[in-house]
Amino acid sequence: MSIIFQRRRDEENADHRIQMPQQFLPTTTHQHSIDVLACRFEKYQADPSSTHDRYPWAARFVMGIPVPIWARPLVWNVGQKARFISAIWSGQDLGSYVSNEWCSSGVGRALLENGEIVLDGQQRLHSLEEYFLDRLAIPDVQGLPRVWSELGNVERKRFLSAIFAHSSICCDDELELRKTYDLYAQGLAPRALDQRAAQ
Template sequence: MSTIFQRFDDDETSDTIIQMPKQILTTSTHQYPIDVLACRLEKYLVDPSSARENYPWAARFVMGIPVASWQRHLVWNVGQQSRFISAVWSGADLGSYLINEWCESAGSGQAMAENSEILLDGQQRLHSLEEYFLDRLAIPDVQGLPRVWSEIGNGERKRFLSTIFAQSHVSSGDELALRKTYDLCAMGVISRTHDQRASR
């Protein structure tokens, strides 16, 4: 029996009671180079205590971005981190990372409202970048020799830093909505086993 796909039902009297899930929070996406993240990391490393004062509720920071205490811990191993950085060098589509930009207006010197500017999705990928930038991760060059960031010349660094890594963002002070959005980001994501890979 063959099924014919129709984008819309011709029957105007179709059931209008059925409703499918809706977007929890409105998301916007911008195309930014990795250099934007590198600048944020540089700023964080110069004065990490200032970040801790601004985000006292943060469990940790990744690339200088606060991470909420209710998010999972870092789970990627060195192999997964290396594959991601190699993908950046190879020009693969990196997807996007998701940040909550919401914050209450705070006076000068006051801490940001809880969950402001938190990283909701992309923690493993951003942590891989941080490990690489801090020379804690070596990636094979074209000759197969492992190289850390500090060994690479400025021409190649500029190429890496100009790679687009899209930033998506929401804006909400509703922690339940943020938690639900976070849970949706990870839903159904399972690492491919060796036999599932297209290139073996």
């Protein structure tokens, strides 16, 4: 017997006890160009020590954004990174990266843990960083591998104008952040059980 899709159903026969999962934390999404990230990365490169002082608890940084100690390590191989950068060049949808915008003044200039962290998109952000630092070559239209420093301003502007959406939440509860982080495990390279943050 074939099923026919119906957008609505007869409420008289509905089981109102059934509830599907809901979003843990409210999320706001903005359509930003990659240039916004590039500007942040330029500032980070100009003075990394002040960023490290501000986030002394960070495991590492990607594009100048702190990564929490409970995030999985960098796992994308060169092929995955190159495919992501090629997707930018070819105008494909890049999805989004997610960060926690919560911040509160800690001791001195340091922000409290989990403030302004990357929750999802670390691998994609790292791919951008590797490309900008000439550690990743992408084939041009002739098939020749090219690094960022070889490109002229017209091509750079085209790349930097690509949209890479930024979704943000605002939360100071680490357990909720870890649960949200784990929800994003359904991406291109799913997190193994030992890479989950809330166990």
